[in-house]
Each structure stands twice: as structure tokens, then as C-alpha cells.
Amino acid sequence: MDSAVGGNQTAIDFLNQRFGDRLTTNQAIRDRHGTDESYHAPKAPDAVVFPQTTEEIIEIVNVCREHRTPIIPFGVGTSLEGHIAALKGGVCIDLCQMNAVLSVNAEDLDVTVEPGVTRKQLNEHLRDTGLFFPIDPGADATIGGMTATRASGTNAVRYGTMRENVLSLGAVTPDGRYIRTGKRARKSSAGYDLTRLFVGSEGTLGVIVDVTLRLYGIPETIYSAVCTYPTVDDAVNTTITTIQSGVPIARIELVDEMQMRALNKYSNLGYAERPTLFFEFHGTKAGVAEQIENVRAISDDFGGADFASASRPEDRSKLWQARHDAHYANMQLRPGAKAWPTDVCVPISRLAECIAETRKDIEETNLVAPIVGHVGDGNFHVDMVLDPGDAEEVGRAVALNDRLVARALEMDGTCSGEHGVGHGKVDKLAAEHGDALDVMRSVKQSIDPLNLMNPGKIISL
Amino acid sequence: MDSAVGGNQTAIDFLNQRFGDRLTTNQAIRDRHGTDESYHAPKAPDAVVFPQTTEEIIEIVNVCREHRTPIIPFGVGTSLEGHIAALKGGVCIDLCQMNAVLSVNAEDLDVTVEPGVTRKQLNEHLRDTGLFFPIDPGADATIGGMTATRASGTNAVRYGTMRENVLSLGAVTPDGRYIRTGKRARKSSAGYDLTRLFVGSEGTLGVIVDVTLRLYGIPETIYSAVCTYPTVDDAVNTTITTIQSGVPIARIELVDEMQMRALNKYSNLGYAERPTLFFEFHGTKAGVAEQIENVRAISDDFGGADFASASRPEDRSKLWQARHDAHYANMQLRPGAKAWPTDVCVPISRLAECIAETRKDIEETNLVAPIVGHVGDGNFHVDMVLDPGDAEEVGRAVALNDRLVARALEMDGTCSGEHGVGHGKVDKLAAEHGDALDVMRSVKQSIDPLNLMNPGKIISL
Numbered sequence: 032m033d034s035a036v037g038g039n040q041t042a043i044d045f046l047n048q049r050f051g052d053r054l055t056t057n058q059a060i061r062d063r064h065g066t067d068e069s070y071h072a073p074k075a076p077d078a079v080v081f082p083q084t085t086e087e088i089i090e091i092v093n094v095c096r097e098h099r100t101p102i103i104p105f106g107v108g109t110s111l112e113g114h115i116a117a118l119k120g121g122v123c124i125d126l127c128q129m130n131a132v133l134s135v136n137a138e139d140l141d142v143t144v145e146p147g148v149t150r151k152q153l154n155e156h157l158r159d160t161g162l163f164f165p166i167d168p169g170a171d172a173t174i175g176g177m178t179a180t181r182a183s184g185t186n187a188v189r190y191g192t193m194r195e196n197v198l199s200l201g202a203v204t205p206d207g208r209y210i211r212t213g214k215r216a217r218k219s220s221a222g223y224d225l226t227r228l229f230v231g232s233e234g235t236l237g238v239i240v241d242v243t244l245r246l247y248g249i250p251e252t253i254y255s256a257v258c259t260y261p262t263v264d265d266a267v268n269t270t271i272t273t274i275q276s277g278v279p280i281a282r283i284e285l286v287d288e289m290q291m292r293a294l295n296k297y298s299n300l301g302y303a304e305r306p307t308l309f310f311e312f313h314g315t316k317a318g319v320a321e322q323i324e325n326v327r328a329i330s331d332d333f334g335g336a337d338f339a340s341a342s343r344p345e346d347r348s349k350l351w352q353a354r355h356d357a358h359y360a361n362m363q364l365r366p367g368a369k370a371w372p373t374d375v376c377v378p379i380s381r382l383a384e385c386i387a388e389t390r391k392d393i394e395e396t397n398l399v400a401p402i403v404g405h406v407g408d409g410n411f412h413v414d415m416v417l418d419p420g421d422a423e424e425v426g427r428a429v430a431l432n433d434r435l436v437a438r439a440l441e442m443d444g445t446c447s448g449e450h451g452v453g454h455g456k457v458d459k460l461a462a463e464h465g466d467a468l469d470v471m472r473s474v475k476q477s478i479d480p481l482n483l484m485n486p487g488k489i490i491s492l
Numbered sequence: 493m494d495s496a497v498g499g500n501q502t503a504i505d506f507l508n509q510r511f512g513d514r515l516t517t518n519q520a521i522r523d524r525h526g527t528d529e530s531y532h533a534p535k536a537p538d539a540v541v542f543p544q545t546t547e548e549i550i551e552i553v554n555v556c557r558e559h560r561t562p563i564i565p566f567g568v569g570t571s572l573e574g575h576i577a578a579l580k581g582g583v584c585i586d587l588c589q590m591n592a593v594l595s596v597n598a599e600d601l602d603v604t605v606e607p608g609v610t611r612k613q614l615n616e617h618l619r620d621t622g623l624f625f626p627i628d629p630g631a632d633a634t635i636g637g638m639t640a641t642r643a644s645g646t647n648a649v650r651y652g653t654m655r656e657n658v659l660s661l662g663a664v665t666p667d668g669r670y671i672r673t674g675k676r677a678r679k680s681s682a683g684y685d686l687t688r689l690f691v692g693s694e695g696t697l698g699v700i701v702d703v704t705l706r707l708y709g710i711p712e713t714i715y716s717a718v719c720t721y722p723t724v725d726d727a728v729n730t731t732i733t734t735i736q737s738g739v740p741i742a743r744i745e746l747v748d749e750m751q752m753r754a755l756n757k758y759s760n761l762g763y764a765e766r767p768t769l770f771f772e773f774h775g776t777k778a779g780v781a782e783q784i785e786n787v788r789a790i791s792d793d794f795g796g797a798d799f800a801s802a803s804r805p806e807d808r809s810k811l812w813q814a815r816h817d818a819h820y821a822n823m824q825l826r827p828g829a830k831a832w833p834t835d836v837c838v839p840i841s842r843l844a845e846c847i848a849e850t851r852k853d854i855e856e857t858n859l860v861a862p863i864v865g866h867v868g869d870g871n872f873h874v875d876m877v878l879d880p881g882d883a884e885e886v887g888r889a890v891a892l893n894d895r896l897v898a899r900a901l902e903m904d905g906t907c908s909g910e911h912g913v914g915h916g917k918v919d920k921l922a923a924e925h926g927d928a929l930d931v932m933r934s935v936k937q938s939i940d941p942l943n944l945m946n947p948g949k950i951i952s953l
Contacts, residue, residue, distance in 0.1 A: 138736065138841035181681045192679050194688075195656060210928040216837040217869045218653050219906035220642045220692055221913055222921055222950055223932045227655075227688030231681055248738040275599065277709040279740075318779055376677040380599035408678045445680035452682055460683055467671040470939060471684045477938035478931060489683055 035077035039120050042098035043078045046091060046122065053081040053128075064105055064115065064123040068170070068358070070371030070417065071113030071455050076103055076123035083128045085201070085209055085240045092238065093207040095122055096483060102205075103485050104234040106176030107149065109168075111372055112453025114180065114233055118487035124238060126175055132156045133241060141198055141215055143243045146175025153244075162246040165190040168449065169355040175239045180451040181231030185354070188274070188407030189281045189313065192449070196245045197230050202237035205479040215243060228474070233451055234485035236478045250313035253281075254323060255347040256340035258330050259305040263287055263390060263402075265333040266306045267383040270406040272329045274379055278322050282311035283407040284354055287390070290361070290401035290414075294353050297360030302353075303337065308406075309354050310340075311347070357403050361414045364399055368416045373432050375439035376410040376448025385442055386411060389435055396431045398424070410448035437462070452489045460489070496538035500581050503559035504539045507552060507583065514542040514589075525566055525576065525584045529631070529819070531832030531878070532574030532916050537564055537584035544589045546662070546670055546701045553699065554668040556583055557944060563666075564946050565695040567637030568610065570629075572833055573914025575641065575694055579948035585699060587636055593617045594702060602659055602676055604704045607636025614705075623707040626651040629910065630816040636700045641912040642692030646815070649735070649868030650742040650774065653910065657706045658691050663698035666940040676704060689935070694912055695946035697939045711774035714742075715784060716808040717801035719791050720766040724748055724851060724863075726794040727767045728844040731867040733790045735840060739783050743772035744868040745815055748851070751822070751862035751875075755814050758821030763814075764798065769867075770815050771801075772808070818864050822875045825860055829877045834893050836900035837871040837909025846903055847872060850896055857892045859885070871909035898923070913950045921950070 035043055035056075047054050055061075056078045065075035077100075082088050095102050101121025108115060117123060130147035137160050144153060151171045153164050166177060168184035176182070178200060183192035190196065199213030212225035229236060260266040266285050273280055286294070291304045310326060312319045327338050341347055361370045377385045386402060393400045393413065404411025413435060415428045436446045436459050446459040460468050468490075475482075475490045482492045496504055496517075508515050516522075517539045526536035538561075543549045556563050562582025569576060578584060591608035598621050605614060612632045614625050627638060629645035637643075639661060644653035651657065660674030673686035690697060721727040727746050734741055747755070752765045771787060773780045788799050802808055822831045838846045847863060854861045854874065865872025874896060876889045897907045897920050907920040921929050929951075936943075936951045943953045 136839065136841065138732070139839040140736065141839070181679075181685075183679055183681075187679065191656075194679070194685065195652075204927075204931060208927045208930075210931055211926065212928055214901070214906050214924070215839045215904040216871075216900075216906040216909065217840070218642075218644055218648065218655070218837055218871065218909050220644075220908045220910050221906045221917070221924055222692070222929070223935055224642075224655065224685075224688040224692055225928055225931060227685040228935075231683070231685055248736070250738075271599070275601065275709070277711075315782060317782060321776060321778060376679055378597065378600040378602070378676045379678070380597065410677075410679065439677075440675070443676040445675050445677040445682045447681045448677065448679050449681050456682070463675070463682055465672065466665075466669045467673055467686055468683070469669075470665060470671055470686060473938040474684055474689075474935055477934040 035120055038098035039077050039100045042094050042100040042122065045094050046080055049090065050080055055079050064125060065117050067108050067110040067113060067115050069111045069113055069455060070369055071116065074116040074118055076117035077120045079123045079125050081125050081128050085203065088124065088203045088238050088240055089207050089209065091122065091124060092203050092205065096205060096207065096481065099481060099483065101483050101486050104179065104238045106147065106173030109170035109172045110176065110180060110453060111450040112455035114451060114453040114488060116454060118454060126173065135160060137162060139215060140246045141243055142246055143241055144174050145241055146173060146239050148174050150174065150177065157246065161249055163249050164244055164246055166193060166196055174242050174244065178230055178239055178242050179233050183449045185282045185284055185405060186311065187405060188283060189279055190247065193230050194227060197226055198243040198245055199226050200229055200239055200243065201241040202229055202239050204237040205481065205484050233453065233488045235475060235489050236484060252314060252316045252319040253347065254312045254319050254340050254342045255350050256310040256323065256338060257307060257350065258335040258338040259303045259307045261334045263306045263386055264383050266308050267386060267406060269308060269330050269333045269335060271379050271382065273326055274407055276325060276329065278325050280310060280322065280326065280407060281313040282309065284309040285404040285406040285411065286354065287402040290357055290403050293360040293364050293401055294357065297356055297363050298353050300353055309350060358414060361401055361416050364416050367418065369419045371415040371417055371428060372412050373435060374410060374412045374448050374450045375435055375444055375446060376408060377439050377442045377444030379409040381442040382406060382409050385438060388438060389413060392431060392434055396427050398427060398431060408448065409444065454487050457489065457491050496581055499559035500538050500561045503555050503561040503583065506555050507539065507541055510551065511541055516540050525586060526578050528569050528571040528574060528576050530572045530574055530916060531830055532577065535577040535579055537578035538581045540584045540586050542586050542589050546664065549585065549664045549699050549701055550668050550670065552583065552585060553664050553666065557666060557668065557942065560942060560944065562944050562947050565640065565699045567608065567634030570631035570633045571637065571641060571914060572911040573916035575912060575914035575949060577915060579915060587634065596621060598623060600676060601707045602704055603707055604702055605635050606702055607634060607700050609635050611635065611638065618707065622710055624710050625705055625707055627654060627657055635703050635705065639691055639700055639703050640694050644910045646743045646745055646866060647772065648866060649744060650740060651708065654691050655688060658687060659704040659706055660687050661690055661700055661704065662702040663690055663700050665698040666942065666945050694914065694949045696936060696950050697945060713775060713777045713780040714808065715773045715780050715801050715803045716811050717771040717784065717799060718768060718811065719796040719799040720764045720768045722795045724767045724847055725844050727769050728847060728867060730769060730791050730794045730796060732840050732843065734787055735868055737786060737790065739786050741771060741783065741787065741868060742774040743770065745770040746865040746867040746872065747815065748863040751818055751864050754821040754825050754862055755818065758817055758824050759814050761814055770811060819875060822862055822877050825877050828879065830880045832876040832878055832889060833873050834896060835871060835873045835909050835911045836896055836905055836907060837869060838900050838903045838905030840870040842903040843867060843870050846899060849899060850874060853892060853895055857888050859888060859892060869909065870905065915948050918950065918952050
């Protein structure tokens with residue numbers, strides 16, 4: 032096993048005495064905690080500790096601060112830009128044992144959870160209340176992780192992202208204090224918005240230890256639908272017109288030909304291998320019927336074919352499971368390959384152009400890289416399927432990603448719609464934010480002056 | 493005229509040379525710029541300057557910083573917690589000459605404006621696009637001011653507050669740099685959310701110089717409605733049930749008996765002087781009909797009477813004008829009186845209880861203080877109508893406000909749902925935020941180390 036350097040080892044010795052078998056330096060466990068679902072090189076922490084309470088996290092943070100030991104909060108490891116890689120070693124705080132739903136306030140449509148609760152666990156817990164938590168990034172991520180990366184996913188187009196759906200949160204700051212960023216009121220003008228500062232902070236400002244989320248009533252009626260189009264342009268233009276028409280669509284997802292092929296193969300499905308939109312409609316019975324009618328008419332104008340809708344839960348689940356399997360399906364396209372999913376987001380008026388140029392670029396670069404997208408938000412993913420041992424091919428992928436980000440920025444978009452920065456996109460922030468990056472750096476330094484919280488992520492110091 | 497102290501006078505002399513008749517030290521103009529619509533004592537700045545460009549604002553900030561002169565950004569002066577009072581003197585930056593709509597992106601449903609654009613001016617500008625900007629705090633505030641105070645108002649229940657509707661913004665920071673907090677993409681996970689940090693920062697972190705806002709399609713159908721209830725409890729319970737049922741109501745406003753009396757008197761109307769809800773419904777024709785049917789049924793369950801709806805624009809305007817005139821109407825309740833509007837926001841499950849206890853408290857305190865509220869958000873206002881020369885009466889109002897805030901906090905609510913902190917509620921933040929207030933202070937100090945930006949507001953240093 033690698034050994035931890037100086038202060039880190041001392042901190043681990045202290046923590047070992049305190050936490051006993053809830054601290055481990057086992058190599059396999061450490062490796063697992065330095066590895067996310069991304070292409071980026073993993074980097075194991077020196078130790079992994081499993082706290083059960085906020086007070087224990089405060090203890091851990093205090094010991095680590097005293098010994099200048101980095102701290103990396105960990106949910107379930109589904110991040111996609113190397114967020115959990117222990118670039119400077121240190122202690123990984125695995126929050127899986129803090130997975131209680133603390134309080135459901137059905138009347139107020141909110142819930143407070145510990146950070147290790149996963150989104151599926153939460154919805155299972157809510158099952159009998161008639162309420163649900165909509166944010167769905169595909170993976171069964173933890174609420175703490177989703178908060179830290181400002182996750183969104185397929186139905187952000189209707190319900191917003193974690194930005195809109197975290198009402199307030201509790202965090203342990205690097206100085207070892209518990210703070211709460213707000214109360215349960217729906218809105219507040221009482222001071223700086225620390226909630227939104229911590230949402231998307233990727234563990235760099237503190238350890239998120241509880242989160243209050245907005246909930247929604249389960250819609251009276253849910254329909255999903257699938258429709259294929261002659262070209263990606265037609266599918267994107269259907270999306271743009273749908274959004275501009277104000278249809279309150281719950282999901283509108285683009286899957287390109289190559290991705291459809293991968294899905295069919297992976298899940299043994301029989302979808303047409305053409306550019307496809309997957310839809311979901313939420314509302315009253317009459318409202319959903321009206322939405323479907325409107326979207327079908329728009330779809331027809333752009334050559335949509337075989338518009339098929341489904342309302343049975345099992346049919347809807349099957350459809351969305353296929354969509355969510357995209358990343359795993361892509362890895363099966365080439366034996367031994369790894370998939371590198373990257374994402375950008377642009378104003379919707381530029382989306383068709385951005386995807387078309389990117390599709391052309393992928394072809395010219397001669398890479399296997401399906402495109403899927405939360406196109407209602409202008410957000411899409413390119414999932415580059417690579418042989419990680421082929422340096423030349425990896426080089427082409429790096430260059431493709433660089434051009435993709437530059438294209439998105441040039442179109443007034445962002446280098447990441449939802450995957451976040453991690454260390455994979457640290458070098459993209461200067462081009463996106465200019466001098467604002469210095470303000471982010473000031474904020475980081477004011478809250479974490481010793482740069483102990485997940486160092487090397489978002490802000491390179 | 494008062495004279496500016498040392499450095500302030502030097503800064504003003506410099507700026508005077510540079511800006512000529514776009515800088516004034518005229519007492520009447522200074523007084524007007526230190527006076528908002530609140531009860532709080534005004535405090536005039538030493539000078540008022542009227543820049544026309546971001547570059548000019550950078551010049552002003554640089555001169556002021558060099559001479560350690562406070563800077564107070566000013567929109568149109570409709571704030572309600574003394575936000576613009578020049579507590580430490582200094583230079584007021586009046587942004588009224590920066591009132592251009594910079595670009596309307598109808599396809600993307602967004603617009604970028606200079607900070608001096610007012611919300612009515614913006615909607616007038618958008619008139620032919622079929623789009624509108626929904627946030628409506630009543631007063632015709634500037635977009636810069638609304639952004640700075642995280643304003644909301646009557647239709648936040650459906651469209652959110654400035655928090656949800658500012659996509660990104662540009663600001664001049666205290667070190668004299670222009671930063672942009674984001675691009676036009678609908679969502680982003682690329683770094684700290686500086687947009688939300690500046691929204692609600694009340695001029696304490698920089699001067700907001702451009703704002704990109706979300707727009708919405710003007711609904712196909714709009715209906716307003718009015719209904720009276722036996723008690724305030726019944727009106728509030730109608731609200732709670734409506735929200736919990738998921739009706740996408742656009743506005744749901746409570747007006748209590750005393751406020752109805754004031755409105756009738758001020759605008760010569762004939763409304764019943766009972767607890768009343770004002771509603772607005774947005775949607776398709778069928779959708780609005782369904783919403784009205786649902787709300788009317790809920791209303792009936794709580795003894796609602798005389799449910800009357802209107803769709804003609806002139807009838808709707810008349811209704812909402814009456815609601816928006818509440819503050820002005822209240823000042824007419826007692827000749828020579830001033831009105832002190834305070835606001836709190838609580839989880840909706842506690843709203844009926846909070847309003848009932850507050851109504852009782854008002855009666856026991858023997859004050860004239862109508863209640864109105866954006867009750868769909870759990871937010872309500874107590875407008876205390878006072879003789880400002882009567883110290884004993886003012887003392888009772890101060891105590892009432894203290895108890896109101898304590899009551900809201902005890903119910904997991906906030907000391908201000910939408911008016912903000914200014915200097916009127918600076919002393920309330922410690923109880924609300926605890927140690928999180930220290931994090932806010934760190935952020936303030938990191939961005940404005942000399943405490944020159946609107947000093948004494950939000951953070952007391």
C-alpha cells in the first residue's frame with residue numbers, strides 16, 4: 032500500500048484511534064473511493080472514514096485541519112469529472128452511513144435528508160405520501176453528491192436543477208463549525224444566498240451534512256412518448272418549438288442514431304435507429320392530453336414519425352431505463368473500451384447548430400461518440416468511447432472535447448451543464464468566467480484558507 | 493449643505509471634474525437619494541453621480557476606492573429597509589441613465605438589460621414579442637434594484653423570485669473590474685454560483701451593471717378572481733390546500749379586513765370588507781377553466797363567498813392596481829402618518845397560525861396595521877401605520893416587529909421574504925443565521941475588503 036505523507040499519516044492515526052473499524056486504509060476500498068464513473072485517472076485517498084453524525088464530521092474536519100490533511104467528501108462515486116480523486120491524498124469522508132430521511136413535511140412539500148440518502152431511496156421513502164423528488168441524473172446518486180455537483184438530468188426542463196430544488200442545507204465548514212444556510216421558508220431576502228453558494232461547490236467549501244429539498248405532488252397523469260425524426264436537426268427543432276410554445280413538458284430527450292444503436296444492442300430493444308426524442312408529460316388528464324396534442328402537431332411539422340405514447344408505469348419505466356443506460360450501453364460498443372462522457376449547455380437557439388457542428392467534428396475526428404441530450408435545456412452529452420491504452424486516440428478525444436467546449440462558449444454557453452468541474456474541467460473555467468474566476472477564488476480562500484476541502488477541484492490553487 | 497468628510501470630498505472633487513453636471517451635491521437631490529419608501533430614517537449621500545456606461549462606473553469605483561469613499565448603488569429608491577441610506581456618507585451611483593434594453597433573445601426566452609430599466613419599461617419594450625417578465629413587486633422598481641434585493645411579489649408563487657429569474661449578470665467589483673457571473677445557458681455546473689451570490693447582495697459586493705433575465709410567453713388565457721372568507725384562517729387554509737393540490741396558480745394574495753377597508757377608501761371601491769383572496773390564473777383556455785374549477789371547489793370548502801372572476805384586461809388591471817396600492821392606501825388611514833411595511837415568510841403549514849398570532853398581537857399592541865400577503869409562498873406583510881413623532885407609538889411598533897420576526901424564526905421561517913435586510917433588519921440576521929452569518933461576513937470581506945460597497949447593509953462591520 033502507498034503510505035500517507037507526514038501530516039496525513041498523523042491525522043489518520045488520530046482518526047483511527049477515534050473511529051476504529053469505521054476508518055480503513057485497505058487498498059481496495061481506498062481505490063474504490065478515488066474512482067468515479069469518469070474517464071479521468073483515479074487517485075485513491077490515504078484513508079476512508081465512515082462518520083455517522085455531524086458531530087463526528089466536525090471531529091474529522093478538526094483533526095484534518097490541525098494536520099493540514101485534505102478532506103474529500105464522498106457520496107456514492109457516480110461523478111463524471113474526477114470530483115472524488117484525492118489529488119493531494121488525504122481523508123475521504125464516505126457519507127453512506129448518514130442516510131436517514133430526517134423529516135418529511137408533506138404539507139410544506141419539503142423533506143430534510145442526510146447526505147448519503149440516494150434519490151431512489153428518497154422516492155421509495157416518499158411512496159405513500161403522494162409526493163416525489165423529481166431530479167433524476169440517471170445514476171442513483173446521493174442527495175449530498177447531487178447537491179455538491181448541482182446535478183440535474185432528464186426532467187430539469189420542468190422542475191429545475193438542484194439549484195432550484197435545494198431549499199437550504201447544513202454544512203460543516205473547514206473551520207469545524209456547523210452552519211445552516213437557511214430555514215424552510217420558500218423564499219427569503221435575508222442575506223447572501225449561501226444555499227446556492229454550496230450547491231455546486233463540489234466539496235470545496237465544506238462537507239454537506241443535511242439537505243432540505245422541495246417536493247412535488249405526483250402528477251395525476253403521466254404519459255411518455257417516443258418519436259423518430261429524419262435528422263438530428265428536425266428533432267432539435269421540434270424541441271426548440273416545444274419550449275418556445277410554453278408546453279410544460281416534463282422531459283424531452285434527444286438520442287442520436289449511434290446512441291439508439293447502442294441502446295438496442297445493450298437492452299435488446301427494437302427501436303428504429305434514427306434520431307429520436309423521448310418525451311414525458313405530467314399534469315391533469317386533460318392537461319396531458321392537450322400537451323401531447325400540441326407536441327405531436329409540432330413534431331409532425333418536422334417530419335416526426337411513429338409518435339407512440341405510453342401511460343402504463345412498466346412501459347414508461349422500460350423506456351426511461353433504456354435512456355438512462357446510455358453510458359453503460361456505450362461502453363459495450365467496443366470491448367475493453369472506456370466511455371468519457373462530456374457535457375455542454377448552450378442557449379436553445381444555438382442548439383441545432385452546436386449539435387450539427389459537433390456531430391461533424393466527431394465524424395471528422397473518427398471517434399465513436401454517441402450524443403444524448405437534455406435538449407429542452409440546451410444541454411447535451413458526447414460520450415466518447417475510447418481505448419484508454421491508445422494514446423493517439425485519447426489525444427483525438429482531448430482535442431474534440433476542447434473544441435466542443437470552445438464551441439459552446441462561443442455560442443454563449445457553458446463548459447458543463449450538469450457534470451460539473453471536478454479536476455477534468457478546471458482548465459476550462461478561465462475561458463468561461465474571465466475575471467469572475469478570481470472572485471470564485473477569493474470566496475474559496477475566504478472560506479477554506481488552508482485549501483483542505485477537496486483541493487484541486489473547481490479552483491486550482 | 494452638510495459637507496463631505498476628508499477623503500469623500502477629495503473623491504467628489506475628482507469625480508466632479510470628470511463628470512461635470514452629471515455629478516451633483518445639490519441638497520434636495522442628495523436627500524431624495526438617501527430616502528427610500530420605508531419608515532427608516534433617511535441619510536443623504538455626499539454626492540450623486542449619473543454614469544452612462546460600465547466604463548464610467550469602473551472609473552467611479554476606482555476613484556472612490558482610492559479615497560476610501562463609500563459607494564451606494566441606486567435604482568429608483570423603492571426599497572423598504574433603508575437600503576440606500578448613506579450611513580457613512582459617500583457617493584450614490586444613480587443608474588437611471590443606464591436604462592437600455594441591450595438584447596432580446598426571443599427564441600431563448602431571455603433578455604439582457606441595463607440596471608436602470610424598470611420592470612414596466614421592460615414589459616412595454618417586450619410588448620410585441622408575445623413575451624413578458626413576470627416578477628412584480630408592486631412598485632415600478634428597476635431591474636438592478638430588484639436583482640440587488642432578490643425581489644419577488646405577487647406572482648412568485650408560479651414564476652419564482654429574482655433568484656430563479658436572473659440567468660446571469662454583470663457587476664463592477666470593488667477592485668474596479670467588470671465580471672460576468674455566467675453565460676446565457678439555462679443551467680451550468682461550471683463553478684460557484686456567483687449569479688445567486690450577487691442576487692440579494694444589496695449593493696454590498698459590487699455595482700450590478702447588466703442583468704440577463706428569463707422571459708415567459710404571455711399566457712393564452714388569463715383570469716383573475718376575488719373571493720371573501722369568514723375568517724383569515726379560512727382564506728389561508730384555502731391557499732394552503734390550493735398549493736398542496738398542485739394547482740399552478742399565478743397569484744394568490746391575502747388582504748385582511750383592515751386592508752380591504754383602506755383599499756375601498758383610497759380607490760373608492762366597493763369590495764366587501766372581509767378577509768379576501770385575490771387570484772390570478774394563467775394557462776391554456778382549458779387549463780385555466782380547470783384551475784378555476786379546482787380553486788372554487790377548495791374555496792367553497794372553507795366558506796368562500798361571492799367568488800367572482802374576470803378576464804377583461806381592464807378589470808384585471810383595476811383589481812391588481814387596488815392590491816398594489818395597499819401601502820399608499822394605508823398611509824391615508826391616518827393623516828400625517830407614515831407606514832412601516834415589514835415582511836416575514838414561513839413554511840406554509842405554519843402560515844395560518846403565524847398570521848393569527850400576529851393579528852392578535854397587533855390588536856393587543858393597539859396599532860393600525862393591515863396585513864397583506866403573498867400567501868402562496870408563506871410570505872406576508874404587516875404595514876404599521878404610525879405617527880413618526882410619537883415615540884411611544886413607534887416603540888410599540890418596534891416591539892411588534894421584533895416579536896413578528898421572532899415568531900417567524902421560531903416557525904422555521906425568515907425575517908424577510910422579499911424586502912431584504914438593508915439596515916432595518918441587520919440586527920435580525922444573527923438570530924436567523926447563527927454561524928452562517930460569519931461565512932457571509934467572510935465572503936463580504938473577501939470581495940470588498942475595504943467595506944466600501946453600501947456599508948452597513950446586510951453585514952455590519
